[in-house]
Amino acid sequence: MTRVANSLETLLHQINARFPGRNIASDGGVGDAAHQAKGKASDHNPWYGPGIVTARDFTHDPTHGLNIQEIADQLLASRDPRIKYVIANGRIATNRDWQWAPYDGANPHDKHFHISVVADPRCDEAHPWNLPILGGGGGNGGGTEPGMFVTCGTGVNVRAEPRQDAPVVAVLAGPTRVRVGCQTLGGTVETAGRNNAAWSHLPDLGGYISNIFIDHPAAWLPDVGEC
Ligand SMILES: [Zn+2]
Known part of the structure; x- marks a missing residue:
């Protein structure tokens, strides 16, 4: 059964809770026709483990507070080990150096940002993402967290x-x-x-x-x- 990695389900829940009523027109998880076109490899297609999709798209909707450049920058700054790469506004950054570089894919990703998580068990780690735009609060940087x-x-x-x-x-x-x-x-x-x-x-x-x-x-x- 195809499903999206649990870390990305957590991110979806956090974003939905933080930005009620946000536009989801360009959201996506499991590969749509565009991502599957020409049989090209995509993290939106299930390929890791038992049919796990390791990517999600979130729609740019600054009116409701979700600015894709802001959240993409904060994802890179978080250095969260679950991240493989992020694409937003014509640029891509990977977990190799966390630096933005030009993205030459057909879709410039200016109506949504894309996040891929690593294809290993860390992709299913469901603890909250610790991003200021999501209200911080994800972690306290160590020690025993209540709950x-x-x-x-x-x-x-x-x-x-x-x-x-x-x-x-x-x-x-x-x-x-x-x-x-x-x-x-x-x-x-x-x-x-x-x-x-x-x-x-x-x-x-x-x-x-x-x-x-x-x-x-x-x-x-x-x-x-x-x-
Ligand atoms: Zn995507």
Whole structure:
């Protein structure tokens, strides 16, 4: 099943939350006809791991506060290790030197900016992007952050509701650093002789995972409120 890398789903949630009502005319995730034209390789086509798309486009909409040059510059300044390259306003910068250089692709990317993330497990790291334009607040530069946990297991489903039969909204390919907003009692999940009825809400991914997949000895997480 094709899906977009979890780090880019987090970025989408953060941008949507920060700029309500923004124009999404030039947004894109999974490859559209233009990106797939002539069979050219594109990070918008699923190619990493089990059908993971490692790119997203976000529409330029300064009226609602989303200036693509501003956010692209801040992405480069963040040196976030999940970034592979960014394209905006006729220029491209990669994680090799984080410097803008002319982009000679057919689409100048002046109506949207493009971000590709690395094709390795880091692309599924779902912790928030720490950009001033998004209100900062993503991280404190080290130490133990409240509400941050690491998941365990592979192919862990993030679900729309705290039940095993609820729709899947994201998949955690492997251990992933996640922010838990609150927790609640839901469907009991059993694995490896243990069971747990608590579920954690992951606001950056817009869904819940069973606490059995949180790498913490307590079934009910300490210092996390009830939803
Ligand atoms: Zn693109």
